[in-house]
Structure formats: C-alpha cells, structure tokens
Amino acid sequence: MKNPARDKFLPMLSPYVDGELSPEERQQVEQHLSNNKESAGQVADFRAGDGLMRHALEMQGDDVDWKKFTEDVMARVTPEKLPFFERMTLTLSELFTYQRGPMVAGLVGAAAAVAIVVPLSLKLAAGVPEGYAAPRVEVQTVAVEESSTARPVVMETDNGDAVIWIVEDQGPDGGKKKKKHSGEESEEELKMEAPAPTKAGDL
Amino acid sequence: MRSGLKSVVLLSALVSGAALADGAKVSVQAEVVFASTKAGDVEPALKHMQETLAAKVRYLTLKRLSTQKLELEAKPTSLTLPNQRVAELKLEALKAGVATVHVKIPPSDSSSNLGREKSLYLQAGPHDGGDLWLVLSQPK
Numbered sequence: 001m002k003n004p005a006r007d008k009f010l011p012m013l014s015p016y017v018d019g020e021l022s023p024e025e026r027q028q029v030e031q032h033l034s035n036n037k038e039s040a041g042q043v044a045d046f047r048a049g050d051g052l053m054r055h056a057l058e059m060q061g062d063d064v065d066w067k068k069f070t071e072d073v074m075a076r077v078t079p080e081k082l083p084f085f086e087r088m089t090l091t092l093s094e095l096f097t098y099q100r101g102p103m104v105a106g107l108v109g110a111a112a113a114v115a116i117v118v119p120l121s122l123k124l125a126a127g128v129p130e131g132y133a134a135p136r137v138e139v140q141t142v143a144v145e146e147s148s149t150a151r152p153v154v155m156e157t158d159n160g161d162a163v164i165w166i167v168e169d170q171g172p173d174g175g176k177k178k179k180k181h182s183g184e185e186s187e188e189e190l191k192m193e194a195p196a197p198t199k200a201g202d203l
Numbered sequence: 204m205r206s207g208l209k210s211v212v213l214l215s216a217l218v219s220g221a222a223l224a225d226g227a228k229v230s231v232q233a234e235v236v237f238a239s240t241k242a243g244d245v246e247p248a249l250k251h252m253q254e255t256l257a258a259k260v261r262y263l264t265l266k267r268l269s270t271q272k273l274e275l276e277a278k279p280t281s282l283t284l285p286n287q288r289v290a291e292l293k294l295e296a297l298k299a300g301v302a303t304v305h306v307k308i309p310p311s312d313s314s315s316n317l318g319r320e321k322s323l324y325l326q327a328g329p330h331d332g333g334d335l336w337l338v339l340s341q342p343k
Contacts, residue, residue: 130302
C-alpha cells in the first residue's frame with residue numbers, strides 16, 4: 001500500500017543521516033520516523049552502511065605510508081630554503097604577531113636580568129682596585145730626620161687601619177731617631193714605646 | 204745553561220722594575236683633616252677616625268679640609284698642607300696586587316702597604332692650635 005508521507009520523506013532520509021538537513025526539516029523527519037517503522041529501518045540501514053564504510057576507509061588509510069606524501073607536499077610548499085636573515089625576520093615577525101605576550105614577558109625578564117647582573121658583575125670586578133689586595137694596612141718602615149727631636153710611633157688597629165704618630169721626644173735618649181718597623185710587632189709593643197700625649201699640638 | 208737562566212732572571216727583574224717605573228699607578232684618596240682637642244664638631248664621616256685615634260688622643264673637633272684622589276706612581280707627588288709642610292707621596296712597589304706607598308712629611312718618612320677599604324693615618328704636624336692629619340685610603 002502506498003504511503004504518501006513516506007514518499008515525501010524518502011528523499012530526505014539519506015541527507016538526514018548525513019546531517020545535511022535544516023533543524024526544521026530534521027524535526028519533521030524525526031516525527032515521521034517515529035510513526036513509520038519502514039523509514040526508521042531504512043535510516044538504521046543507512047547508518048550501519050556509513051559505519052562500515054568509515055571503518056573500511058580508516059583501515060585503508062592506516063595502510064598507506066603518509067610520510068612520502070608529507071615530504072612531497074612540503075617539497076612543493078617550500079621549494080628552497082630561505083636565507084638565514086629572512087628566516088629569522090620571518091620567525092621574529094610571527095613570534096611578535098602570534099606570541100606577543102610571552103615574547104614581551106621574556107624580553108622584560110631578560111632586560112631585568114641584564115640590569116641586575118651587569119652592574120653586579122661590574123661592582124664585583126671593580127671591588128678590589130689595583131694595589132688594595134691586602135686585607136689591612138701594614139706599616140713597613142718609619143724614620144725621622146736625624147736633626148729632629150721627634151720620634152715615630154706606629155699603631156695598627158684591630159680593624160686593619162694604621163696610625164703613624166710623630167711624637168716630640170723629651171727623654172735623654174733622644175738620639176735614637178730612626179725606627180724600623182717590621183710590621184710584625186704587636187700593637188701593645190708599639191704603644192709601649194710612645195709617651196702618652198694628651199694635648200693636640202704637642203704630638 | 205746557567206748563564207742563560209741568569210739572563211732570563213735578570214731580564215725579568217729589569218722588565219718588572221721598568222713596569223713599576225713606567226706605568227704602574229695606584230689611586231689613593233688623600234684627605235687632610237684638622238683635629239683639635241677643643242670642643243667642636245666632628246664630621247659624621249670622621250667618627251671612625253675619632254674612635255681610631257682615641258687610643259692616644261680624644262679629639263673633639265675633626266674637620267676635613269680637603270679631599271683629593273691622587274694617582275701615585277714611582278715619581279713623587281707633592282701635596283702642600285695648610286701648615287706649609289709639603290707631603291711627598293710615591294708608589295714604592297706593587298707586588299701581588301699590594302701597593303707599598305712611601306710618604307714623606309718632614310721630619311718623618313714612612314713606607315706602608317695599603318689595605319682594602321682601610322685607612323692609613325699620618326700625623327702631619329701642628330696647625331692652628333691642633334693637629335693636621337693626612338689620611339690615605341682606597342678611593343670611594
């Protein structure tokens with residue numbers, strides 16, 4: 001028995017399975033399928049056929065070696081290598097176009113690192129200027145003129161400084177004007193040799 | 204063979220000596236400081252000097268009269284002090300990064316090794332009721 005509704009929807013079944021109908025048509029077809037078991041069975045057959053076809057194509061696709069295909073395509077796309085400068089320009093251009101955020105962040109980080117590291121390195125390199133490798137001042141020799149009544153007193157402090165006083169010698173052994181300081185005498189020994197001047201200008 | 208070695212040693216000594224005489228230079232900061240036991244002001248930068256010298260004299264006034272950076276070399280550099288004494292400074296030796304400077308402030312003269320961030324205080328005679336001090340240190 002002829003069914004006019006089925007005749008109407010028959011051409012739409014295959015597009016329905018393939019998802020090519022508009023939402024309204026799709027709704028109408030689904031309503032028809034719920035009322036017509038023959039059409040519903042045909043749709044089921046279509047779907048089963050599609051599944052088999054897809055599976056068969058996938059199996060065929062797995063058997064094919066796509067490596068050569070890729071190489072052939074790439075050989076046609078890039079027939080010759082660009083010069084280094086142009087490649088770099090292109091790479092940078094693409095980076096700034098598509099990766100601007102990470103690039104800017106990276107550049108800012110690098111600039112900050114340079115700003116910190118370079119002055120620090122310079123400071124470390126300039127930390128000990130020529131001539132100042134010793135950790136403390138050491139007095140090697142001190143002498144006064146023979147005609148002078150003064151005599152030198154050396155004091156090397158705990159923190160590495162050194163002081164050379166010139167003290168007017170009032171004692172009877174004023175003839176002993178020259179003193180060689182070896183640098184190994186202790187501060188106490190050196191202090192012992194000095195009178196205790198207490199007034200500025202009397203030293 | 205031995206004479207060859209002697210020649211090398213002699214040549215090395217001559218070359219090193221010539222290097223000091225010709226080009227070796229060491230920078231020093233030379234400060235002239237007036238010190239007095241009379242009550243007054245002590246510049247904050249000279250507090251350390253006051254404490255160092257306090258072992259002998261408790262100065263109550265310390266005033267920096269001049270500061271200059273000198274390039275010491277084998278040839279003496281003269282520095283006229285406010286009390287009209289003339290200090291002569293020269294680089295006596297530079298070995299293993301340690302400079303030995305010779306300072307002559309009549310009636311005394313001395314040789315000292317400079318130290319890293321340390322100071323050498325040299326009394327430079329009386330001045331204006333107090334004392335003058337020449338302070339040599341690493342340039343800041």
